Amino acid sequence: MPLVRPFRTSFGVQSTRDVLLVHVITDSGEGWGECAAHAEPFYNEEFTESAMMVLRRWLVPAVRSLGDVTADAVAGACRQVKGYRAAKAGLEMAVLDAELRAASSSFAARLGATRTAIDVGVSVGITPTVDELVEQVAGYVTDGYRRVKLKIMPGWDLAPLQAVRSAFPDLALQVDANAGYEPGDADLLAELDRFGMLMIEQPYAPDELQAHAALAARMATPICLDESILSVGHALTALDMGACTIVNIKVGRVGGVLEAVRIHDACRERGVPVWCGGMLETGVGRAANVALAALPGFTFPADISASERYWRRDITEPFVLQGSTIEVPAGPGLGVTVDPDVLQELGAVVEPQEDVLA
Numbered sequence: 493m494p495l496v497r498p499f500r501t502s503f504g505v506q507s508t509r510d511v512l513l514v515h516v517i518t519d520s521g522e523g524w525g526e527c528a529a530h531a532e533p534f535y536n537e538e539f540t541e542s543a544m545m546v547l548r549r550w551l552v553p554a555v556r557s558l559g560d561v562t563a564d565a566v567a568g569a570c571r572q573v574k575g576y577r578a579a580k581a582g583l584e585m586a587v588l589d590a591e592l593r594a595a596s597s598s599f600a601a602r603l604g605a606t607r608t609a610i611d612v613g614v615s616v617g618i619t620p621t622v623d624e625l626v627e628q629v630a631g632y633v634t635d636g637y638r639r640v641k642l643k644i645m646p647g648w649d650l651a652p653l654q655a656v657r658s659a660f661p662d663l664a665l666q667v668d669a670n671a672g673y674e675p676g677d678a679d680l681l682a683e684l685d686r687f688g689m690l691m692i693e694q695p696y697a698p699d700e701l702q703a704h705a706a707l708a709a710r711m712a713t714p715i716c717l718d719e720s721i722l723s724v725g726h727a728l729t730a731l732d733m734g735a736c737t738i739v740n741i742k743v744g745r746v747g748g749v750l751e752a753v754r755i756h757d758a759c760r761e762r763g764v765p766v767w768c769g770g771m772l773e774t775g776v777g778r779a780a781n782v783a784l785a786a787l788p789g790f791t792f793p794a795d796i797s798a799s800e801r802y803w804r805r806d807i808t809e810p811f812v813l814q815g816s817t818i819e820v821p822a823g824p825g826l827g828v829t830v831d832p833d834v835l836q837e838l839g840a841v842v843e844p845q846e847d848v849l850a
């Protein structure tokens with residue numbers, strides 16, 4: 493799917509999105525899920541083609557071999573396969589969607605949502621010039637976004653932040669480095685304190701927990717981890733070490749909405765704020781993210797923007813901005829409907845899995 497505008501991060505630029513959907517058909521209905529992996533293994537190890545292969549060869553057969561296919565059983569059935577959390581998340585989402593649609597219950601209700609609308613922000617990629625960045629931010633502020641996340645990388649940090657902060661002194665700002673810095677960059681990162689930001693996200697590589705703890709100890713700006721946190725266990729370890737004080741939760745990174753809820757619960761028990769990240773999902777994955785972000789521990793605005801920020805035409809009905817919020821779908825399952833005409837127009841390839849029944 494073509495993105496409305498290219499999205500550049502410290503790990504590369506994207507102009508289109510390879511979307512991998514899981515469509516589950518059960519005796520009582522159907523369900524959809526989205527695997528958040530991208531075309532290249534640049535955010536983490538997983539990528540779309542690998543996720544598809546693992547789904548076909550191992551994950552779908554493992555789930556189909558369950559006597560009783562329930563969303564609660566998906567993670568256990570998939571445990572033998574290491575990693576591939578986005579693939580597992582897409583499969584679990586589809587099974588849960590089918591289950592909930594059949595029961596006329598929503599994702600929000602099942603996950604424990606306590607809000608009917610969620611506060612959202614926008615994630616702004618690296619632009620060719622600082623002026624273009626300020627212009628883009630201005631557009632999003634006009635749209636209604638009150639929290640902006642800027643992507644940073646070595647060589648694109650102090651100057652763009654200075655420009656955006658001067659243009660919008662009161663804007664809720666945060667930055668995301670996507671692991672682009674080295675522990676040796678701590679002096680430079682410490683300078684970011686002067687911009688009065690909500691948080692700095694994942695400055696170093698995922699396994700650099702000690703270095704994140706050292707940075708957190710010298711900075712006033714809270715450190716949030718994203719790529720480092722793949723499970724409840726990782727979240728608790730990072731918190732115990734002082735490597736972060738805020739946790740970003742992404743369904744595709746942690747292996748599914750149910751693990752995402754467990755991370756939320758564990759953080760909430762400790763009084764640690766969490767917020768919901770995004771991976772440029774279509775309406776399918778976005779619907780799950782919105783339901784998740786409506787849980788009580790999600791206290792920072794989510795990286796879940798309106799559909800028009802990404803797509804000229806989404807594959808479901810679009811999510812729209814109301815002020816700085818998005819309404820949580822209340823209908824059965826994900827509460828959105830995949831439009832087969834749009835799938836066809838996009839040239840979607842359907843790969844039936846009957847073959848794995850044998």
Ligand code: NPG
Nearest residue numbers: 535615769770771772773795796797
């Ligand atoms: O709004 O969905 C969104 C994108 C939010 O910046 C965003 N996602 O590192 O958090 C990230 C980043 C991302 C993009 C991650 C693409 C992975 C792939």
